[in-house]
Amino acid sequence: MMAASAETELTPFERLGGHATLRAITDRFYDLMExxxxxxxxxxxxxxxLAPMRASLPSFLAGWCGGPRDWWQDNPAKCMVSLHSPFAIDRDTAGQWAEAMRRAIADVAPADVDVAQAMGDVLERMALGMARR
Ligand code: HEM
Structure with a gap:
């Protein structure tokens, strides 16, 4: 019988440190933005x-990385990418989003550096994917 290691059974949400880490990253992100x-x-x-965003982003990130899906319960049938279609996102502002997020993750410094790095990489791809110009 194959025994999965404890590490492979943990979600990225758990490996990052759960809601506390995601709240800390989000607060640092909006502090930098401000x-x-x-x-x-x-x-x-x-x-x-920005108070509503400080509440909403950690809730989104939690479900996005394998934790509780409250954001989807609160926003049924909403897609994060199409929700951004009203905004004039270009490569500059998308790059600002991605850079501020990378800095916030680095400043909070989750103990699991691999998941922290992956989080920054994937969010950067998502943010740049929202840029239309
Ligand atoms: C991976 C990338 C991104 C994620 C995960 C994300 C996440 C979010 C979330 C959770 C919300 C709130 C929606 C809600 O819960 O109702 C939101 C709103 C918003 N996002 Fe993003 N976002 C991303 C990229 C971007 C980028 C690249 C920009 C601009 C360059 C941007 C600009 C905005 C704006 C302007 C709002 C509306 C907030 C307000 O009215 O104050 N987002 N985003």
Whole structure:
């Protein structure tokens, strides 16, 4: 009988450290967006109050990486990519999103560096995939 190792049975959500890590990454991400002029164009696309995003993004990320799917329960029939179609996302602003997210992940420094690296890579591909120009 094949015995799967404990590591292969864990989801990326668990390997990252669950909701606490995703909340910390999200808060750092929006702090950077609010404070670093390098992300001014990205910041300007968002509503004045980022509090709803600080609640929504960790909930999305949790389900996205194999944890509880609350975001999908709260947003039935919503697709994250098509939800972005009203925004004029170009390669510059998509790149700002991806860079701020990479920095936020690096600053929070999840213990599992492989999953942390993969998270940054895949989110960067998703963000650049949303760019239309
Ligand atoms: C992997 C990439 C991305 C993820 C996972 C993501 C995630 C999210 C989430 C969870 C929301 C809130 C939707 C809701 O729950 O109702 C949202 C909204 C939004 N996103 Fe993204 N996003 C990504 C990329 C981008 C990019 C590249 C841009 C712009 C360059 C962007 C700009 C926005 C804006 C402007 C909103 C509306 C927020 C507001 O009204 O304040 N997103 N995104």
């Amino acid at each position: 404070q670093d002029p390098a992300y001014a164009a990205l910041r300007a696309m968002h509503a004045a109050d």
